Amino acid sequence: MGFRPFDRLPVLEWAPWWELTITRWHREGLPAELTDRYGICRHFGLEIYKQDWFRVFSPDCPQPTHYGAGIIATEADYERIRKYLFPPEPVDHGQWEAWAREQADGDVVLWFTVEGFFWLPRKLLGIERHLYAFYDQPALVHRINLDLVEWIAKVIDQVSSVCTPDFMTFAEDMSYNHGAMLSEPHFDDFLRPYYEMLIPRLKAAGILSVVDSDGDITVPVKWFDKVGLDGVLPLERQANVDVADLRAAYPDTCFIGHFNKMTMSRGEAAMRAEFERLLPVAAQGGFLPACDHQTPPDVSYDDYRLYVKLFHQYAAAAGRLSADRSQ
Numbered sequence: 001m002g003f004r005p006f007d008r009l010p011v012l013e014w015a016p017w018w019e020l021t022i023t024r025w026h027r028e029g030l031p032a033e034l035t036d037r038y039g040i041c042r043h044f045g046l047e048i049y050k051q052d053w054f055r056v057f058s059p060d061c062p063q064p065t066h067y068g069a070g071i072i073a074t075e076a077d078y079e080r081i082r083k084y085l086f087p088p089e090p091v092d093h094g095q096w097e098a099w100a101r102e103q104a105d106g107d108v109v110l111w112f113t114v115e116g117f118f119w120l121p122r123k124l125l126g127i128e129r130h131l132y133a134f135y136d137q138p139a140l141v142h143r144i145n146l147d148l149v150e151w152i153a154k155v156i157d158q159v160s161s162v163c164t165p166d167f168m169t170f171a172e173d174m175s176y177n178h179g180a181m182l183s184e185p186h187f188d189d190f191l192r193p194y195y196e197m198l199i200p201r202l203k204a205a206g207i208l209s210v211v212d213s214d215g216d217i218t219v220p221v222k223w224f225d226k227v228g229l230d231g232v233l234p235l236e237r238q239a240n241v242d243v244a245d246l247r248a249a250y251p252d253t254c255f256i257g258h259f260n261k262m263t264m265s266r267g268e269a270a271m272r273a274e275f276e277r278l279l280p281v282a283a284q285g286g287f288l289p290a291c292d293h294q295t296p297p298d299v300s301y302d303d304y305r306l307y308v309k310l311f312h313q314y315a316a317a318a319g320r321l322s323a324d325r326s327q
Helices: 019-028 037-044 075-084 093-104 119-125 127-136 138-160 184-190 192-205 220-227 243-249 268-282 301-326
Strands: 049-053 109-115 167-171 208-212 231-233 254-259 287-291
Touching: 019 301, 037 301, 049 093, 075 138, 093 109, 109 119, 109 138, 119 127, 119 138, 127 138, 127 184, 138 184, 138 192, 184 192, 184 220, 192 208, 192 220, 208 254, 220 243, 243 254, 243 268, 254 268, 268 287, 268 301
Parallel strands: 049 109, 109 167, 167 208, 208 231, 231 254, 254 287
Antiparallel strands: none
16 A cells, blocks of 8 residues: 555455345355354455444434434534443453454454544434535534544544554545535535544554545545545445546555456456456555455355455466566
8 A cells, every 4th residue: 555566465355245145155155153254254365454443322322213314403412412422432452452463463454444524424413414414504513523533533542552553444425326425615614624633643643544435436535635535445336436547646545445346246257357457556556456345145155256266366466567567
């Protein structure tokens, strides 16, 4: 990710698989006792990327009545549920100390996730009310995000007291398949100030910062580049994102993902063509190919084994091309 020559790409999955996918694979040859994320990674010969998602909500926080409904409508509601948010000790130090030993031995990559400044107000207000709130309740959106930025700073400090994670992600999901769900002026008003409070802290700690947003993120990449974020994932191909175009426009931005998951059930030729599409950019550095979201259940166990086998081949090929470029 430092744009330096490398021997090979990591063979990774940044996201766990659909439950329906794992259920299918158990019928087709995946050992029944393998149910945890990292055990399945080891079974397939994938690198171990250990992730901790630091949750804003306590387990006893009130829940929405249905998906997208939210749990607050007013600032008074926020005051009422504030006690269920932002746990003061989010980091499990014992777990991170154990992970840090694995990291020091070179066995794992460590990363953590926090909810971002589009994501959290949406979860609190609900999808529709959140979008109206940019106009109708701007002070409430800013208050939520100011509380969030202070809490994330605490997370960074607590994790960094144990070790230096390799990277972190801000969960945002602020784009659908036709583009962003907010305008650049709204980004500049409601998200940018809070990113600018945290990015210097992450850089000082030596932690690579990545935004996680599904959908067509092509235009917002510029916005995140301006605030100093290091990278973007997962670059969903079904939303017409193209890593070659993004690399040309943003030569210093890191990317993760982008392998079109819809090719994985179509046989070796389709998967090879997809790896070939990604190989030139991957060889330049700063891009870790991986499935562009969770592997869907139409992918058989044998399909996935073939995918991983091909991934290893192209990971090595990218390393050879990287060495050639450095000469």
